[in-house]
Amino acid sequence: DNGLSEADPEVRAIIEMEKERQFKSLELIASENFTYRAVMEAVGSCLTNKYSEGLPGKRYYGGNEHIDELETLCQKRALDAFHLDGKKWGVNVQPLSGSPANFEVYTAVLKPHDRLMGLDLSHGGHLSHGFMTPKRRVSGTSIYFESMSYRLNESTGLVDYDKLEEMADRFKPKLIIAGASAYPRDFDYPRMRKIADAVGAFLMMDMAHISGLVAASVLANPFDYCDIVTTTTHKSLRGPRGGMIFFKKDPVLGVDLESAINNAVFPGLQGGPHNHTIGGLAVCLKYAQSPEFKAYQNKVVSNCRALASRLTELGYKLVSGGSDNHLVLVDLRPLGIDGARVEKILDKASITLNKNSVPGDKSAVVPGGIRIGSPAMTTRGFTEKDFIAVADYIHEGVQIAIDAKRAVSGSKLQDFMKFVASPEFSLKDRVLD
Numbered sequence: 209d210n211g212l213s214e215a216d217p218e219v220r221a222i223i224e225m226e227k228e229r230q231f232k233s234l235e236l237i238a239s240e241n242f243t244y245r246a247v248m249e250a251v252g253s254c255l256t257n258k259y260s261e262g263l264p265g266k267r268y269y270g271g272n273e274h275i276d277e278l279e280t281l282c283q284k285r286a287l288d289a290f291h292l293d294g295k296k297w298g299v300n301v302q303p304l305s306g307s308p309a310n311f312e313v314y315t316a317v318l319k320p321h322d323r324l325m326g327l328d329l330s331h332g333g334h335l336s337h338g339f340m341t342p343k344r345r346v347s348g349t350s351i352y353f354e355s356m357s358y359r360l361n362e363s364t365g366l367v368d369y370d371k372l373e374e375m376a377d378r379f380k381p382k383l384i385i386a387g388a389s390a391y392p393r394d395f396d397y398p399r400m401r402k403i404a405d406a407v408g409a410f411l412m413m414d415m416a417h418i419s420g421l422v423a424a425s426v427l428a429n430p431f432d433y434c435d436i437v438t439t440t441t442h443k444s445l446r447g448p449r450g451g452m453i454f455f456k457k458d459p460v461l462g463v464d465l466e467s468a469i470n471n472a473v474f475p476g477l478q479g480g481p482h483n484h485t486i487g488g489l490a491v492c493l494k495y496a497q498s499p500e501f502k503a504y505q506n507k508v509v510s511n512c513r514a515l516a517s518r519l520t521e522l523g524y525k526l527v528s529g530g531s532d533n534h535l536v537l538v539d540l541r542p543l544g545i546d547g548a549r550v551e552k553i554l555d556k557a558s559i560t561l562n563k564n565s566v567p568g569d570k571s572a573v574v575p576g577g578i579r580i581g582s583p584a585m586t587t588r589g590f591t592e593k594d595f596i597a598v599a600d601y602i603h604e605g606v607q608i609a610i611d612a613k614r615a616v617s618g619s620k621l622q623d624f625m626k627f628v629a630s631p632e633f634s635l636k637d638r639v640l641d
């Protein structure tokens with residue numbers, strides 16, 4: 209059997225180009241990271257060949273003695289990595305990714321059209337937390353369940369817990385979701401627990417972005433207050449692309465979470481587990497218990513603080529005024545420029561980050577901010593000094609975007625994109641090249 213270069217040079221070439229892009233660019237997307245070589249070996253292994261529907265010891269296929277051992281090891285490491293007592297907490301390591309993991313939880317604890325509350329997408333929440341617009345139910349979460357989003361206090365940039373409490377009292381959700389994709393601060397779990405208890409709701413934390421920081425005890429521990437905790441495995445945790453669901457073993461609100469969640473994963477919403485991913489995840493969770501991992505997560509935060517304070521020195525407005533975690537959210541609106549234009553210019557200079565809504569934004573296509581994360585470049589060895597330089601590069605990019613916007617005839621984003629793609633525009637005579 210041939211290797212990839214012989215079997216399919218076309219795909220090989222694309223992989224090589226992507227590898228070079230990843231190697232050469234400044235990767236600042238807050239939800240991305242570079243996983244370990246050992247994780248990639250496990251993900252690229254023969255584990256991909258095996259069907260193993262069911263759970264360890266209870267499979268619908270034969271030949272699973274090694275897969276059983278692998279999944280059991282992965283579950284044990286997941287509980288250990290998050291310092292959990294296996295008598296009180298269980299985990300399902302089969303979710304294919306973060307969005308399926310969340311939907312599996314909703315399927316487990318809600319009936320169709322039951323109510324849930326998550327953080328609004330435009331205020332930092334995730335699509336899978338119930339996103340809908342006044343015209344359209346966008347996410348499956350809002351198609352199959354009734355969603356009412358809570359929001360940030362626009363002047364502080366912090367979750368408006370008072371308003372959440374007031375809304376929950378009126379809406380009476382059955383599930384409240386903590387967690388976010390673009391929130392630079394930690395969550396107040398005790399407060400959210402109180403709000404959930406007052407209305408008889410389950411409390412779930414989606415720690416996808418910060419699970420590495422939680423494992424390293426750099427941020428507050430959601431397990432002390434939540435009934436269910438979901439996560440992706442490929443962000444700050446630095447593992448393969450996948451998901452996990454942690455659940456309390458004792459029944460909550462009369463529901464046996466263990467069987468409800470396991471059944472929602474399979475046969476509810478998934479078929480055969482991706483054993484190659486589970487193999488990679490087990491490897492990542494071994495690393496996650498090492499002193500080096502803790503040191504790395506501390507650096508993720510200190511690097512992000514260095515970035516935030518340099519941006520503040522340069523006059524930028526940061527949502528919430530700074531960061532306690534791995535990301536900053538920059539509000540560009542006071543400068544008369546938006547995240548889409550800045551993202552495009554920085555992309556041309558191989559600085560990869562993403563445009564992001566900031567509180568008060570009207571449009572998700574041309575939002576007023578950018579989100580910048582520190583996990584990936586910290587993996588590449590960047591220090592606080594390097595992140596100060598990153599802030600300076602971004603600053604140059606913003607200036608170029610402002611100049612280019614002035615130089616464009618026409619005010620539409622399309623006009624800008626055409627202009628910066630044209631030979632007329634070049635970064636060559638500009639500093640950021």
Ligand code: PLP
Pocket residue numbers: 239305306307308334336387388389414415416417440450
């Ligand atoms: N939850 C949060 C908080 C996220 O930020 C994301 C993705 O960025 C997800 C869930 C979804 O994960 P996936 O893209 O793996 O479905």
